[in-house]
Amino acid sequence: MTDALRKHGRGLLVFAVAAYALPLxxxxxxxxxxxxxxxxxxxxxxxxxxxLYGYAGLMPLMFAxxxxxxxxxxxxxxxxxxxxxxxxxxxxxxxxLVGVGLGLPALRLKGFYFTLCSLVxxxxxxxxxxxxxxxxxxxxxISQIAPPAWFGGPLQGVGFDLVLATLAVGAMVALVLIVxxxxxxxxxxxxxDDELAEMLGIDxxxxxxxxxxxxxxxxxxxxxxxxxxxxxxxxxSFDVLLSLNIWLxxxxxxxxxxxxxxxGTVLLAPLPFLLQDYYKVKDVIYGLLIIGVIVLLxxxxxxxxxxxAAAGTGTQSPGLRRKEAx
Amino acid sequence: MPxxxxxxxxxxxxxxxxxxxxxxxxxVTIIYGSIWMPNAANGQFFLLAALALWxxxxxxxxxxxxxxxxxxxxxxxxxxxxxxxxxxxxYDVPNRNVSYxxxxxxxxxxxxxxxxxxxxxxxxxxxxxxxMAGITFLGPFPVSNSRLAALVTGVALLAxxxxxxxxxxxxxxxxxxxxxxxxxxxxxxxxxxxxxxxFVLGNLVVAAGGVLxxxxxxxxxxxxxxxxxxxxxxxxxxxxxxxxxAVAVGMVFGFTQAIVSAFASPTVATxxxxxxxxxxxxxxxxxxxxR
Amino acid sequence: xxxxxxxxxxxxxxxxxxxxxxxxxxxxxxxEGETLGMIGPNGSGKTTFVNVVTGHLAxxxxxxxxxxAEVTGFRPHRMAAAGITRTYQAVRVFRELTVADxxxxxxxxxxxxMDADEIAATLDWLxxxxxxxVPAGSLTLFEQRRLEILMRLxxxxxxxxxxxxxxxxxxxxxxAMLQVLGxxxxxxxxxxxxxxxxxxxxxxxxxxxxxxxxKLMQGTPAEILADKRVVDQYLGRAHA
Numbered sequence: 001m002t003d004a005l006r007k008h009g010r011g012l013l014v015f016a017v018a019a020y021a022l023p024l025x026x027x028x029x030x031x032x033x034x035x036x037x038x039x040x041x042x043x044x045x046x047x048x049x050x051x052l053y054g055y056a057g058l059m060p061l062m063f064a065x066x067x068x069x070x071x072x073x074x075x076x077x078x079x080x081x082x083x084x085x086x087x088x089x090x091x092x093x094x095x096x097l098v099g100v101g102l103g104l105p106a107l108r109l110k111g112f113y114f115t116l117c118s119l120v121x122x123x124x125x126x127x128x129x130x131x132x133x134x135x136x137x138x139x140x141x142i143s144q145i146a147p148p149a150w151f152g153g154p155l156q157g158v159g160f161d162l163v164l165a166t167l168a169v170g171a172m173v174a175l176v177l178i179v180x181x182x183x184x185x186x187x188x189x190x191x192x193d194d195e196l197a198e199m200l201g202i203d204x205x206x207x208x209x210x211x212x213x214x215x216x217x218x219x220x221x222x223x224x225x226x227x228x229x230x231x232x233x234x235x236x237s238f239d240v241l242l243s244l245n246i247w248l249x250x251x252x253x254x255x256x257x258x259x260x261x262x263x264g265t266v267l268l269a270p271l272p273f274l275l276q277d278y279y280k281v282k283d284v285i286y287g288l289l290i291i292g293v294i295v296l297l298x299x300x301x302x303x304x305x306x307x308x309a310a311a312g313t314g315t316q317s318p319g320l321r322r323k324e325a326x
Numbered sequence: 327m328p329x330x331x332x333x334x335x336x337x338x339x340x341x342x343x344x345x346x347x348x349x350x351x352x353x354v355t356i357i358y359g360s361i362w363m364p365n366a367a368n369g370q371f372f373l374l375a376a377l378a379l380w381x382x383x384x385x386x387x388x389x390x391x392x393x394x395x396x397x398x399x400x401x402x403x404x405x406x407x408x409x410x411x412x413x414x415x416x417y418d419v420p421n422r423n424v425s426y427x428x429x430x431x432x433x434x435x436x437x438x439x440x441x442x443x444x445x446x447x448x449x450x451x452x453x454x455x456x457x458m459a460g461i462t463f464l465g466p467f468p469v470s471n472s473r474l475a476a477l478v479t480g481v482a483l484l485a486x487x488x489x490x491x492x493x494x495x496x497x498x499x500x501x502x503x504x505x506x507x508x509x510x511x512x513x514x515x516x517x518x519x520x521x522x523x524x525f526v527l528g529n530l531v532v533a534a535g536g537v538l539x540x541x542x543x544x545x546x547x548x549x550x551x552x553x554x555x556x557x558x559x560x561x562x563x564x565x566x567x568x569x570x571x572a573v574a575v576g577m578v579f580g581f582t583q584a585i586v587s588a589f590a591s592p593t594v595a596t597x598x599x600x601x602x603x604x605x606x607x608x609x610x611x612x613x614x615x616x617r
Numbered sequence: 618x619x620x621x622x623x624x625x626x627x628x629x630x631x632x633x634x635x636x637x638x639x640x641x642x643x644x645x646x647x648x649e650g651e652t653l654g655m656i657g658p659n660g661s662g663k664t665t666f667v668n669v670v671t672g673h674l675a676x677x678x679x680x681x682x683x684x685x686a687e688v689t690g691f692r693p694h695r696m697a698a699a700g701i702t703r704t705y706q707a708v709r710v711f712r713e714l715t716v717a718d719x720x721x722x723x724x725x726x727x728x729x730x731m732d733a734d735e736i737a738a739t740l741d742w743l744x745x746x747x748x749x750x751v752p753a754g755s756l757t758l759f760e761q762r763r764l765e766i767l768m769r770l771x772x773x774x775x776x777x778x779x780x781x782x783x784x785x786x787x788x789x790x791x792x793a794m795l796q797v798l799g800x801x802x803x804x805x806x807x808x809x810x811x812x813x814x815x816x817x818x819x820x821x822x823x824x825x826x827x828x829x830x831x832k833l834m835q836g837t838p839a840e841i842l843a844d845k846r847v848v849d850q851y852l853g854r855a856h857a
Contacts, residue, residue, distance in 0.1 A: 059424070059428070105604075105608045106607075106608075108608070109607065109608075109611065111421055111423065111424050112364060112421075112423040112424045112427055113607060113611055115424060115427055115428075116364065116427070116558065116562070116607070117604065117607050117608075119366075120555075120559075120600050120603055120604055120607070121604075123555055123596075123600060124597070124600050127593055127596060127597060127600075130593070131593050182725050185718075185721060185722055185725050186722075186725055186726065188711075188714070188718075188722070189711065189722045189725070192711045192712075192713055192714060193709065193711060195673075195693075196709050196710075196711065197722070198692065198693045198694050198697075199671070199673075199693045199694075199697060199702065199703065200694075200697060200702075200722060200723050200725075200726070200727075200768065200772070201694050201697035201698055201725075201726040201727050201772065202694055202722075202725065202726045203692075203694045203726070204694070241435065244431055244435065247428075278443075280439055280442050280443045280446075281439060281443065282439070283435045283436065283438055283439025283442070284435070284436050284439035284440060284443075286432075286435055287432045287433065287434070287435035287436030287437075287438075287439060288432070288436060289432075290428060290429070290431065290432030290435065291412065291429055291432040291433070291436075294425055294428055294429050294432065295412065295415060295429075
């Protein structure tokens with residue numbers, strides 16, 4: 001544990017300083033400060049996606065759906081009179097458990113089939129957000145979500161930004177501790193060759209499940225904070241494009257590197273807000289970047305895995321069944 | 327009698343949707359079966375064809391038949407260009423289906439963004455002028471001749487596709503590649519040429535589906551995503567790479583959609599497709615019509 | 618020769634794939650301290666048998682016992698915990714990871730792993746000590762084969778099932794590998810699938826001959842080489 005912190009200590013320190021400085025530097029302009037806050041929130045998400053995609057080799061397109069379940073649950077609990085700080089752990093745990101419950105059968109599948117299955121689950125979740133109007137207010141969404149209480153007053157402005165900075169730093173510390181632990185080594189083994197990993201004594205299904213739970217928890221905590229920070233949630237806030245974009249931030253920054261996800265997030269998360277009126281162009285830019293990463297930059301810009309043939313592959317091994325069996 | 331009316335109308339809608347679903351899913355499964363590309367952008371290609379038809383027929387004022395032939399014909403150079411630029415780069419990558427899947431999601435996002443900043447500002451419902459005037463009565467149920475023509479064309483296209491795959495030498499080569507790439511290449515089939523051909527053929531069939539859909543129904547931009555999901559569900563359930571499976575399950579889905587839409591919201595139909603696809607993925611990932 | 622303590626017992630294994638029967642009632646017992654060889658033409662069920670014993674496939678019928686304990690249908694990670702491990706026909710290491718990381722990965726879930734000194738000594742013996750920082754994918758094939766063995770040894774595997782361990786190696790490397798395997802049999806149980814009779818003759822105390830999913834016979838290398846059926850069915854063709 002201390003080894004991990006020593007190894008990444010300088011990086012964590014730099015990140016923490018930057019994360020806390022950002023809201024203070026942007027405090028003069030509420031809109032830019034908000035964009036900064038959104039980027040910090042995305043760091044929590046990309047940390048979780050980094051664990052799942054970068055280390056475990058899973059590409060969960062239902063990631064945004066889990067964040068959404070947590071966001072709606074938190075809003076629902078707050079509407080029922082609970083304080084945000086009570087709603088947060090309940091909603092996050094609930095969403096992560098739902099995520100594991102939905103993902104459990106899919107975890108038996110490999111590569112494309114897992115990804116497709118996660119896309120189907122994401123689509124079901126989005127449809128459910130639209131369909132269960134009395135819980136979610138349907139397509140209209142829920143607006144004017146009250147900010148959390150904080151020492152007697154509402155948490156907003158720079159204060160909320162600093163809380164998000166703390167959250168982002170916490171997420172990165174957690175990611176470092178996880179991937180530098182034996183658990184991280186098991187996940188990398190599963191990503192590189194799950195059959196070989198299993199043969200060497202690693203319980204692949206259990207490791208994937210654990211990774212999925214932890215990754216979902218990151219998604220869910222981010223989602224629960226998203227609701228009061230933005231003040232508005234709708235099914236579109238948590239659709240498959242968000243999953244894909246969070247994946248892009250990790251893949252673009254550098255799969256399987258700690259700081260690649262952060263770099264990708266800082267570069268890409270503010271984009272839709274900076275484009276303002278042309279924010280739809282964001283889809284085109286993100287789409288082009290996805291293709292660019294897959295074709296040109298399989299290792300991402302911080303890619304330690306530069307020589308990899310193609311980024312999207314979970315490097316799943318070919319089936320064991322040999323010609324002899326046929 | 328109203329029940330008879332409902333029955334015939336449901337049957338007709340089921341047939342119409344079934345033929346369109348079958349065409350699109352057949353296109354998707356041909357591409358997956360040969361080059362191993364699960365094209366999530368199929369719904370966007372479908373919509374692109376429908377929108378291009380609308381532009382050609384409405385904005386440029388071309389005769390609908392000319393416009394339709396133009397759109398379907400244009401899919402060939404477009405597919406070849408895409409194949410040249412992107413698709414062929416991955417022909418030799420192991421586990422390329424994940425790369426392709428992500429790539430096609432990127433294409434989906436680009437096209438969705440482009441449509442919403444272009445067509446999205448024009449209108450939210452698109453309607454093509456009818457192919458021909460008049461109405462035919464199927465019992466008590468009136469059908470526009472235009473829609474009837476779309477149905478007949480769709481059935482003819484499906485028949486032509488089957489004939490091509492079964493009897494033409496290119497079709498047989500495509501099927502040989504579906505079954506076993508190595509064996510096909512040993513028998514002197516140029517596998518890369520077949521990949522290219524399958525990509526072109528698959529997209530052509532998807533474009534034809536989009537054109538027929540545009541003739542039969544007015545549509546909006548949201549049709550793309552539901553088509554993508556539906557075509558994937560059909561492909562997975564029918565068995566990836568099985569054209570027979572795609573058509574059989576496509577017809578079942580068409581009738582399911584028609585029946586469910588008559589009694590409940592279309593969301594229920596989508597839920598049921600997704601549920602069916604999940605079940606198959608978990609129980610029998612090779613699909614019902616696995617070779 | 619041995620105390621006749623069984624290392625693993627496979628009893629009446631039946632393995633079918635769809636309509637194809639890959640193994641028909643195959644029973645094999647390997648004793649502690651014994652090296653078992655398995656030969657047979659392609660498609661005779663050798664690799665399938667290894668897949669069953671190491672938990673990659675669950676047999677439709679039959680039992681597998683390790684040191685007397687029933688392990689039929691255990692997944693590979695539990696077989697590994699029981700000390701039963703294997704290598705693959707096509708060499709298989711974590712190609713993107715360094716040699717050191719490969720070794721660390723092999724020990725991460727091994728209950729009985731070696732300590733650092735023992736690992737260092739084993740590295741020396743297999744002449745991989747100077748390659749620790751290299752990605753395993755850039756090693757030569759022979760080095761990768763040695764790394765595969767090393768990764769099982771650091772777990773203190775009780776049995777390593779080797780699927781064609783000299784496949785793809787040059788004549789010089791085959792000789793060197795034979796030396797490695799000769800030493801290895803003093804450290805752990807070995808089960809060797811091999812086409813090269815030279816390897817079987819030098820290593821195996823006892824040889825199982827497979828034919829069309831059945832165990833044709835079992836005996837010492839000298840016995841099986843003297844058997845007319847073996848010569849006709851297998852060696853006759855292989856050496857033609």
